Amino acid sequence: MPSQKGLEHSEPPPKVDLTRLSLVASTSRNMIMILGDAGAIQWVNPSFRNFTGFLLTDIIGTRPSKLLGGSGTDPNTLRRIARQLHRAEQYEEEILLYTSTGHPFWVHVYGVPIGKEQGVAPGFIVIMNNISDHKHSERGLLIAASVFDRSHEAIIITDQNNRIIDVNPSFSRITGYSRSDVLGLNPSILSSGRHSPAYYRSMWKTIEEKGFWRGEIWNRRKNGEEYVELQTISRIHLEEPGSYYHVANFTDITELKNHAKDIERAANYDHLTGLPNLQLLKERLHQAQIHADTHETSLSVGYVDLDGFQAINANFGTDAGDKILRVLAGRFAQRLRSGDTVARIGGDEFGLILQSENHEAIYDRILSTITEPIDLGNDLGSVTVSASLGITRYPSDSADAEGLIRHADQAVYMAKDKGRNLLHVFDPELNEHRRQKRAQLIELSRALDNREFELYFQPQVRIEDCKVIGFEALIRWNHPHKGLLYPDTFLPSLEGSHLEVPLGQWVLEEAVYQMGLWHAAGEDLSVSINISPRHLMDRSFALYLESFLNSHPAIKPGQITLEVLESTSLEDIKRASDVLARCQALGFRAALDDFGTGFSSLSYISTLPIDLVKIEKSFVINMLKDSSDRAIVESVIFMGQRFNHPILAEGVESMEHARALRDLGCEYMQGYGVSRPMQANCVPEWVRQWRENHSDPSGPARTSDSGW
Ligand code: C2E
Numbered sequence: 001m002p003s004q005k006g007l008e009h010s011e012p013p014p015k016v017d018l019t020r021l022s023l024v025a026s027t028s029r030n031m032i033m034i035l036g037d038a039g040a041i042q043w044v045n046p047s048f049r050n051f052t053g054f055l056l057t058d059i060i061g062t063r064p065s066k067l068l069g070g071s072g073t074d075p076n077t078l079r080r081i082a083r084q085l086h087r088a089e090q091y092e093e094e095i096l097l098y099t100s101t102g103h104p105f106w107v108h109v110y111g112v113p114i115g116k117e118q119g120v121a122p123g124f125i126v127i128m129n130n131i132s133d134h135k136h137s138e139r140g141l142l143i144a145a146s147v148f149d150r151s152h153e154a155i156i157i158t159d160q161n162n163r164i165i166d167v168n169p170s171f172s173r174i175t176g177y178s179r180s181d182v183l184g185l186n187p188s189i190l191s192s193g194r195h196s197p198a199y200y201r202s203m204w205k206t207i208e209e210k211g212f213w214r215g216e217i218w219n220r221r222k223n224g225e226e227y228v229e230l231q232t233i234s235r236i237h238l239e240e241p242g243s244y245y246h247v248a249n250f251t252d253i254t255e256l257k258n259h260a261k262d263i264e265r266a267a268n269y270d271h272l273t274g275l276p277n278l279q280l281l282k283e284r285l286h287q288a289q290i291h292a293d294t295h296e297t298s299l300s301v302g303y304v305d306l307d308g309f310q311a312i313n314a315n316f317g318t319d320a321g322d323k324i325l326r327v328l329a330g331r332f333a334q335r336l337r338s339g340d341t342v343a344r345i346g347g348d349e350f351g352l353i354l355q356s357e358n359h360e361a362i363y364d365r366i367l368s369t370i371t372e373p374i375d376l377g378n379d380l381g382s383v384t385v386s387a388s389l390g391i392t393r394y395p396s397d398s399a400d401a402e403g404l405i406r407h408a409d410q411a412v413y414m415a416k417d418k419g420r421n422l423l424h425v426f427d428p429e430l431n432e433h434r435r436q437k438r439a440q441l442i443e444l445s446r447a448l449d450n451r452e453f454e455l456y457f458q459p460q461v462r463i464e465d466c467k468v469i470g471f472e473a474l475i476r477w478n479h480p481h482k483g484l485l486y487p488d489t490f491l492p493s494l495e496g497s498h499l500e501v502p503l504g505q506w507v508l509e510e511a512v513y514q515m516g517l518w519h520a521a522g523e524d525l526s527v528s529i530n531i532s533p534r535h536l537m538d539r540s541f542a543l544y545l546e547s548f549l550n551s552h553p554a555i556k557p558g559q560i561t562l563e564v565l566e567s568t569s570l571e572d573i574k575r576a577s578d579v580l581a582r583c584q585a586l587g588f589r590a591a592l593d594d595f596g597t598g599f600s601s602l603s604y605i606s607t608l609p610i611d612l613v614k615i616e617k618s619f620v621i622n623m624l625k626d627s628s629d630r631a632i633v634e635s636v637i638f639m640g641q642r643f644n645h646p647i648l649a650e651g652v653e654s655m656e657h658a659r660a661l662r663d664l665g666c667e668y669m670q671g672y673g674v675s676r677p678m679q680a681n682c683v684p685e686w687v688r689q690w691r692e693n694h695s696d697p698s699g700p701a702r703t704s705d706s707g708w
């Protein structure tokens, strides 16, 4: 601002009342100071006092710069003012000053020298105008402008007709278009053509309704490259009604998207083969199940496990192992059809989901493609690998995705059991059966601990004179909730399990214990116990019997018959003979149970060292009305006689049966016709009654230990 030398008047001032003039200074809203010629305060008006808080009496003689200057006051401005004061020249500045309480305020300062020319003592009149508000809005605009210029987001401002009226430097950086390239144009020049007109229509509809829209848009840079931006478009209404403009700001998220894709890849794909991993296989399987449900189609899950892959890694190194996995992954992917999935789900394990038709053929192809030679390169030559394949089918296997994969995995184990390079299909029914069997085994084990088993006893009688020759021990389970259970409901679960031997041992001990109680009650009775084939063939069976006898010296082994089932487990007939012979050497007797039901009856009866043959009850029960059953009974009796084995007929339900059997030459009988199996404590009384009713000629209670 150019300075002027004092107040220059071309005309003399009109005559005005001085008091009235001083009133102007006193009532002005501007802050007014009168300074002396040395620049010190001589007078201030009430506005100055009110605004700054300084009282004239306190500040008189002070320089304004000392009084009002502060940390934010520009020293250059102060210096300029001081120079003008010194030269007694007019000045005009904008400056930041402080009130008595330290509050900053902006003023426009206008200082005019006065003196002789006006007929007054030399000095200055200083008029200060508060311009804080103006300064603030000026600063706001400055900040807004710098935000526009420096923002990392691109900003486009368009008018009501959507013509670009301004863009910021980031817009140019992202799109490659300069400001002058685009001014006056429609932002659609950026369009990539990827979005449908409907997409843009819905975008504008949202802007109309809500005043803004936010979303992702694929656009094209000036150089033709496509990019994706996250954009917000806001409609800004101006003061005049109905007029507005648009501000769109966006960031380029192409890299972010690529990064997200990388993350997704890492989470869902195997880095070695590029195939989906277990996680993604499960997700796809879940989707495939939903698809199969809605379209009533089926799918299958395959689990491929390479045979002996450890050895390949060990022999050729892990690089070669990796190569094999990559080659196989490529071959699998080639063999599948669209909609099918192959995934790498473990070190040398792959999972398959087949939705297309004709699964068998594809699985066969998969197995055979694995066995094609793989060239390892260099000096390693080529190798051939094979795999085992487990398969399960949905919906016949109704498990969820994880269950299906687990079942296919279980089927792999079955395939591996059968050999290499084979497939096995999971059988859900068999699995359910196994599951139930497992659950029952747990229950059986608990029952054994809780002493829930009980032996019932069924008499065995000589037909000729009705003499009681012994009792067969038959197991029962007093189930806490289901009541009395018969052996056919629980023995099958026990078969082949770790509980088979312990239960067999319990039966022997319990039978011997009951024999002791009967003995004490005056009845010396023989007992037959059923020995399961596996228990009999258990390596330590004879040893166990021997130590049992040693620990129970009162027992007469001749009173115990071991009933052995004709069964496939006895196929090793030589070993079965040896075991039975050892048992007999210890003094036990042996009976061949349920004779006639097996296929090797003749070889058993001719080879095994046995003391008794029991005819299976079903033949006996029906022998009176079914001639072929009668024929079987006849031939068993005949064979027994030929091989010198006494015969006991089970299932003798009536005296008629007994007579028919006697006529055929059968010596012993057992069945409901004599008695149903009974609890142990009923046995002595039953024996007495029986003897009374049949006037046993042998007198007092005795069952011979060589009854047959
Ligand atoms: P099993 O050795 O053939 O036993 C004879 C079965 O026939 C018994 O059934 C008995 O109750 C039944 N029975 C006896 N007389 C008649 C009759 O006149 N008519 C009919 N319809 N049935 C008759 P239970 O007690 O249910 O035993 C079934 C099978 O369970 C036994 O067949 C035996 O193989 C096995 N078992 C029973 N107890 C034991 C045991 O302690 N250990 C082992 N390993 N197996 C046992």
Ligand code: CA
Residues within 6 Å of the ligand: 472, 530, 563, 593
């Ligand atoms: Ca039996």
